[in-house]
Amino acid sequence: MRTTLCIGLFVALCAGLAASALSTPAAMDVRIDNFSFTPAELKVPVGATVTWKNGDDIPHTIVSTDKVFKSKVLDSDDKYSFTFGTAGTYTYFCSIHPKMTGKVIVQ
Numbered sequence: 001m002r003t004t005l006c007i008g009l010f011v012a013l014c015a016g017l018a019a020s021a022l023s024t025p026a027a028m029d030v031r032i033d034n035f036s037f038t039p040a041e042l043k044v045p046v047g048a049t050v051t052w053k054n055g056d057d058i059p060h061t062i063v064s065t066d067k068v069f070k071s072k073v074l075d076s077d078d079k080y081s082f083t084f085g086t087a088g089t090y091t092y093f094c095s096i097h098p099k100m101t102g103k104v105i106v107q
Protein backbone atom coordinates (compact mmCIF):
# COMPACT_ATOMS: atom_id res chain seq x y z
CA MET A 1 0.00 0.00 0.00
CA ARG A 2 2.68 2.43 1.09
CA THR A 3 5.01 1.26 -1.71
CA THR A 4 2.27 1.81 -4.31
CA LEU A 5 1.80 5.37 -3.08
CA CYS A 6 5.55 6.02 -3.27
CA ILE A 7 5.75 4.67 -6.83
CA GLY A 8 2.74 6.75 -7.76
CA LEU A 9 4.36 9.89 -6.43
CA PHE A 10 7.62 9.05 -8.18
CA VAL A 11 5.85 8.56 -11.52
CA ALA A 12 3.95 11.83 -11.07
CA LEU A 13 7.20 13.62 -10.26
CA CYS A 14 8.94 12.17 -13.34
CA ALA A 15 6.01 13.17 -15.55
CA GLY A 16 6.22 16.67 -14.14
CA LEU A 17 9.97 16.84 -14.75
CA ALA A 18 9.57 15.51 -18.29
CA ALA A 19 6.86 18.06 -19.03
CA SER A 20 8.95 20.95 -17.75
CA ALA A 21 12.02 19.74 -19.68
CA LEU A 22 10.05 19.83 -22.94
CA SER A 23 8.98 23.44 -22.49
CA THR A 24 11.27 26.43 -22.24
CA PRO A 25 11.96 26.78 -18.51
CA ALA A 26 13.65 30.19 -18.70
CA ALA A 27 10.53 31.78 -20.15
CA MET A 28 8.53 31.66 -16.91
CA ASP A 29 9.57 35.14 -15.85
CA VAL A 30 8.07 38.44 -16.90
CA ARG A 31 10.18 41.55 -16.43
CA ILE A 32 8.66 44.93 -15.86
CA ASP A 33 10.88 47.57 -17.41
CA ASN A 34 10.17 51.01 -18.75
CA PHE A 35 6.40 50.72 -18.23
CA SER A 36 6.08 47.48 -20.15
CA PHE A 37 5.85 43.74 -19.54
CA THR A 38 8.49 41.59 -21.27
CA PRO A 39 7.49 39.31 -22.84
CA ALA A 40 4.09 40.91 -23.29
CA GLU A 41 2.72 37.55 -24.36
CA LEU A 42 3.93 34.45 -22.56
CA LYS A 43 2.99 30.84 -23.33
CA VAL A 44 3.33 28.36 -20.48
CA PRO A 45 2.17 24.80 -19.77
CA VAL A 46 -0.67 24.13 -17.33
CA GLY A 47 0.67 24.16 -13.79
CA ALA A 48 3.42 26.68 -14.53
CA THR A 49 4.29 29.39 -12.05
CA VAL A 50 4.91 32.76 -13.64
CA THR A 51 6.96 35.32 -11.73
CA TRP A 52 6.83 39.03 -12.47
CA LYS A 53 9.69 41.23 -11.32
CA ASN A 54 9.55 44.99 -11.23
CA GLY A 55 12.74 46.42 -12.75
CA ASP A 56 11.42 49.99 -12.72
CA ASP A 57 11.98 52.64 -10.08
CA ILE A 58 8.23 53.13 -10.11
CA PRO A 59 5.65 50.92 -8.40
CA HIS A 60 3.52 48.62 -10.55
CA THR A 61 0.85 46.01 -10.02
CA ILE A 62 -0.22 42.89 -11.90
CA VAL A 63 -3.98 42.58 -12.06
CA SER A 64 -5.85 39.97 -14.08
CA THR A 65 -8.58 41.43 -16.30
CA ASP A 66 -10.88 38.59 -15.20
CA LYS A 67 -9.93 38.99 -11.53
CA VAL A 68 -8.14 35.63 -11.46
CA PHE A 69 -5.06 37.08 -9.75
CA LYS A 70 -3.96 40.39 -8.30
CA SER A 71 -0.62 41.44 -6.87
CA LYS A 72 0.07 43.96 -4.17
CA VAL A 73 1.91 47.11 -5.24
CA LEU A 74 5.38 46.02 -6.33
CA ASP A 75 8.25 48.36 -5.54
CA SER A 76 11.60 48.13 -7.35
CA ASP A 77 12.88 44.53 -7.51
CA ASP A 78 9.74 43.18 -5.86
CA LYS A 79 8.34 39.96 -7.27
CA TYR A 80 4.91 38.45 -7.65
CA SER A 81 4.18 34.84 -8.60
CA PHE A 82 1.03 33.08 -9.71
CA THR A 83 0.55 29.42 -10.59
CA PHE A 84 -1.73 28.74 -13.54
CA GLY A 85 -3.62 25.51 -12.92
CA THR A 86 -6.17 25.89 -15.71
CA ALA A 87 -5.62 26.29 -19.44
CA GLY A 88 -6.76 29.55 -20.97
CA THR A 89 -5.73 33.04 -21.97
CA TYR A 90 -5.17 35.43 -19.08
CA THR A 91 -4.86 39.11 -19.87
CA TYR A 92 -3.60 41.43 -17.17
CA PHE A 93 -2.66 45.06 -16.64
CA CYS A 94 -1.06 47.41 -14.14
CA SER A 95 -3.80 49.10 -12.11
CA ILE A 96 -1.60 52.16 -11.58
CA HIS A 97 -0.81 52.46 -15.30
CA PRO A 98 -3.71 50.75 -17.10
CA LYS A 99 -2.02 51.18 -20.47
CA MET A 100 0.49 48.55 -19.37
CA THR A 101 -0.98 45.24 -20.49
CA GLY A 102 0.21 41.68 -20.94
CA LYS A 103 -1.06 38.21 -21.59
CA VAL A 104 -0.31 34.70 -20.33
CA ILE A 105 -1.47 31.82 -22.51
CA VAL A 106 -1.71 28.57 -20.55
CA GLN A 107 -1.94 25.40 -22.64
Ligand SMILES: [Cu+2]
Binding pocket: 059, 060, 061, 094, 095, 096, 097, 100
Ligand atom coordinates in the same frame (compact mmCIF):
# COMPACT_ATOMS: atom_id res chain seq x y z
CU1 LIG B 1 2.52 50.34 -13.56
